[in-house]
Amino acid sequence: MKQIVVISGKGGTGKTVITGAFAALAKNKVMADCDVDAADLHLLLQPRIKERHDFRSGLSASIDKKICRQCGKCIAACRFSAIKRGGSTSGGDAIGDGFVIDRISCEGCAFCSHICPVGAIKMEENLAGEWFISETRFGPMVHAKLGIAEENSGKLVSLVRKKAKEVAENNNCDWVIIDGAPGIGCPVIASLSGIDYAVVVTEPTLSGLHDALRVIEVTEHFNVPSRLVINKYDLNPDMSKKIEEHCAKNGISLIGKVRFDKTVVEAMVEGKTIMEYKDTPVKDEICSIWEKLQA
Numbered sequence: 491m492k493q494i495v496v497i498s499g500k501g502g503t504g505k506t507v508i509t510g511a512f513a514a515l516a517k518n519k520v521m522a523d524c525d526v527d528a529a530d531l532h533l534l535l536q537p538r539i540k541e542r543h544d545f546r547s548g549l550s551a552s553i554d555k556k557i558c559r560q561c562g563k564c565i566a567a568c569r570f571s572a573i574k575r576g577g578s579t580s581g582g583d584a585i586g587d588g589f590v591i592d593r594i595s596c597e598g599c600a601f602c603s604h605i606c607p608v609g610a611i612k613m614e615e616n617l618a619g620e621w622f623i624s625e626t627r628f629g630p631m632v633h634a635k636l637g638i639a640e641e642n643s644g645k646l647v648s649l650v651r652k653k654a655k656e657v658a659e660n661n662n663c664d665w666v667i668i669d670g671a672p673g674i675g676c677p678v679i680a681s682l683s684g685i686d687y688a689v690v691v692t693e694p695t696l697s698g699l700h701d702a703l704r705v706i707e708v709t710e711h712f713n714v715p716s717r718l719v720i721n722k723y724d725l726n727p728d729m730s731k732k733i734e735e736h737c738a739k740n741g742i743s744l745i746g747k748v749r750f751d752k753t754v755v756e757a758m759v760e761g762k763t764i765m766e767y768k769d770t771p772v773k774d775e776i777c778s779i780w781e782k783l784q785a
């Protein structure tokens with residue numbers, strides 16, 4: 491079984507379009523959406539959820555008002571100003587008299603729970619999101635939804651990866667096709683562990699090249715072979731040429747170029763991958779990339 495992740499230096503380069511096309515082309519595979527902060531592969535694959543699970547991560551403090559003596563020590567101790575006396579909180583905690591924790595401001599350090607003289611403060615795991623195992627017209631898919639303003643997206647990516655691998659092993663699949671996170675942060679690093687190939691999608695702009703090079707450095711650091719794709723290359727032929735020259739000079743493997751075509755947008759609006767939509771040269775270009783990857 492091979493695992494392929496599609497990543498990009500920044501959002502909006504067409505990563506999910508390419509992943510969706512690979513999902514349509516690959517035989518006997520599992521899909522995973524690891525762009526958990528802004529998941530959108532489901533818009534193309536329209537999964538039917540079969541299993542739904544809570545994702546718990548990080549801690550938040552909560553005050554038991556029956557025990558609290560309102561001494562105020564915890565307010566002075568919290569460096570994040572997350573404890574308030576009465577009133578409403580941005581985290582939607584209790585309103586009224588007494589001491590309350592603002593769950594949005596609470597960083598879960600647990601200091602207040604140690605200094606409370608009567609043990610009125612407990613630390614509780616946050617419900618940070620959900621993850622799902624679903625069925626799509628192309629096969630099984632593992633995906634997730636991170637709660638608003640929740641952290642630990644890297645941990646959720648690792649969980650989605652682990653579950654996708656388990657589903658692939660249980661079904662004797664040949665491929666795990668992963669829509670990775672953009673950028674170079676924790677979710678991308680979590681997307682890369684144990685991967686056979688990373689496909690880096692860039693657009694033909696100077697910032698696109700800069701961001702792609704940064705993410706390629708990350709793949710090199712983790713010894714993951716990467717292949718570059720220039721998406722919408724014909725929107726800026728000069729810059730595309732510069733990227734090609736840069737790749738040739740620096741030993742970066744350019745695996746293909748995909749032209750701009752409004753048909754891609756039309757397919758997305760209809761919730762389809764480009765491979766299921768009208769004929770366009772984009773299909774041949776992505777097919778060629780997929781064939782090279784398989785080879």
Ligand code: SF4
Nearest residue numbers: 558559561562564606
């Ligand atoms: S330190 Fe404990 S007892 Fe004092 S106000 Fe805070 S929660 Fe209440």
Ligand code: SF4
Nearest residue numbers: 568596597599600602
């Ligand atoms: S856990 Fe830390 S951040 Fe949260 S309320 Fe207590 S002291 Fe403040």
